[in-house]
Amino acid sequence: MQKIIDRFVKYITVDTQSDPENPAFPSTEKQWDLAKILVEELKEIGMEDVTLDDNCYVMATLPSNVDFEVPTIGFIAHIDTSPDYSGTNVKPQFHPNYNGEDIVLNKEENIILSPSYFEDLLMYKGQTLITTDGTTLLGADDKAGITEIVSAMEFLINNPEIKHGKIRVGFTPDEEVGKGAHMFDVDKFGAEWAYTMDGSQVGELEYENFNAAGAKVTINGKIVHPGYAKGKMINSMTIAADFIKSLPANEVPEHTTNYEGFFHLHTMNGEVEKTTLEYIIRDHDLKLFEGRKELFQKLVDDLNKKLGADLIEVEIKDQYFNMREKIEPVMHIVDIAEEAMNHLNITPLIKAIRGGTDGSQLSYKGLPCPNIFAGGHNFHGRYEYVPAESLQLATDVIVEIARITAKRARK
Incomplete structure (x- = not known):
């Protein structure tokens, strides 16, 4: 040996x-x-x-x-x-x-x-x-x-x-x-x-x-002087926080096992004007996997609708099956x-x-x-x-x- x-x-x-x-x-x-x-x-x-x-x-x-x-x-x-x-x-x-x-x-x-x-x-x-x-x-x-x-x-x-x-x-x-x-x-x-x-x-x-996909979420904000920001500033980081909270709280790696899928935020970079979130999306069941990608896109669309502008962009790419x-x-x-x-x-x-x-x-x-x-x-x-x-x-x-x-x- x-x-x-x-x-x-x-x-x-x-x-x-x-x-x-x-x-x-x-x-x-x-x-x-x-x-x-x-x-x-x-x-x-x-x-x-x-x-x-x-x-x-x-x-x-x-x-x-x-x-x-x-x-x-x-x-x-x-x-x-x-x-x-x-x-x-x-x-x-x-x-x-x-x-x-x-x-x-x-x-x-x-x-x-x-x-x-x-x-x-x-x-x-x-x-x-x-x-x-x-x-x-x-x-x-x-x-x-x-x-x-x-x-x-x-x-x-x-x-x-x-x-x-x-x-x-x-x-x-x-x-x-x-x-x-x-x-x-x-x-x-x-x-x-x-x-x-x-x-x-x-x-x-x-x-x-797992069936696997990667997702990159980009949130666009607007920076102005904080002393005069009312009604003008758009803080991309606080929008990012709202998006993170909109995903199912327990469907993350630290709370799943066996055949349970998840959304995993693995990288986050942010300033007022721009924040990016990088996720991996995983599920063993192909139907559930497709549903996870659809849910991810729906949450982006819903948040954009709530904000009254398309401030959030998302790109989802399949990785393997x-x-x-x-x-x-x-x-x-x-x-x-x-x-x-x-x-x-x-x-x-x-x-x-x-x-x-x-x-x-x-x-x-x-x-x-x-x-x-x-x-x-x-x-x-x-x-x-x-x-x-x-x-x-x-x-x-x-x-x-x-x-x-x-x-x-x-x-």
């Missing part, structure tokens, strides 16, 4: 944070740094057809080692880390034989990773936890997935007695800013189906995700992953993703792509951690999926 840990540390110490404000692809040049490292490493372990294209997608092939037809399958993870928190100068900390108590991430700043708040920690008593030092994210999302895919390919190469068909691996940029699958060449990848290794706790197996529609006709690909986990005494946790992955977009591009656990927790922030044992278990699942796929094809 030490080799897997060392590989993970090698990847997370390369800063690959993406940038939602940059329309370039990839959105940051530093993502190329890890992509180039991966190309060399894939060649070193014996992978074939290793490529890095002009859009920063890494692909490679593990040829079949059987003399019968087996469907080509793929495994995919993303190179970038979240723009929500710094990925620069990541300094991982190791906590062997975790005892279930508070972990001091940063003594100087009194940053504590506590099971009293993050209860999932207690599932990993006795294991080796890899955490941040409290000043950056860790990068397990999704460098854990990359680690597991590379490690599984190396294991299969070194253990040819394990029979498998052709396997394709792919590493994508800009997943965290919603563009990870935009330039992905499905035909070049050439797999019948694939799995993203981008879930959280051990056992997660997901083939449903629930991949369940594309996975259900080929549910055997989920069954194979579930069988692999059962063989390894891992309890499958089949549930809907409260978010999205590259797999949701890839499924709509013709590559059905469920999501499997990568092992990390508390993504996108300083409290992110991953148990080393989870890295190993996810690696084992990949190997087992390859073996089962070949075994089923032979029958």
Whole structure:
């Protein structure tokens, strides 16, 4: 397992944070740094057809080692880390034989990773936890997935007695800013189906995700001297407050779970003359999702009518859709992953993703792509951690999926 840990540390110490404000692809040049490292490493372990294209997608092939037809399958993870928190100068900390108590991430700043708040920690008593030092994210999302895919390919190469068909691996940029699958060449990848290794706790197996849209609300005001403002000033910030309050108060991320959708205000910038609000709109059910977008537009229209002028503008753009529609006709690909986990005494946790992955977009591009656990927790922030044992278990699942796929094809 030490080799897997060392590989993970090698990847997370390369800063690959993406940038939602940059329309370039990839959105940051530093993502190329890890992509180039991966190309060399894939060649070193014996992978074939290793490529890095002009859009920063890494692909490679593990040829079949059987003399019968087996469907080509793929495994995919993303190179970038979240723009929500710094990925620069990541300094991982190791906590062997975790005892279930508070972990001091940063003594100087009194940053504590506590099971009293993050209860999932207690599932990993006795294991080796890899955490941040409290000043950056860790990068397990999704460098854990990359680690597991590379490690599984190396294991299969070194253990040819394990029979498998052709396997394709792919590493994508800009997943965290919603563009990870935009330039992905499905035909070049050439797999019948694939799995993203981008879930959280051990056992997660997901083939449903949110339908997603982004909405930008712009409120226009008018500035005049506040001493002489009566009947003249229009304060865009107070109008923005009215709009925020007009949305259902409990339909926000902090008050919803499971299949419940939400409206999430994630960015707000305001002055008297102009305020912008940026929302994400989410729901698993397509009909409810469409209803949320309609409600959003109606609230804008109603407030403009109340104000007696079109002071509020809104732009709503769809981002991705629930991949369940594309996975259900080929549910055997989920069954194979579930069988692999059962063989390894891992309890499958089949549930809907409260978010999205590259797999949701890839499924709509013709590559059905469920999501499997990568092992990390508390993504996108300083409290992110991953148990080393989870890295190993996810690696084992990949190997087992390859073996089962070949075994089923032979029958």
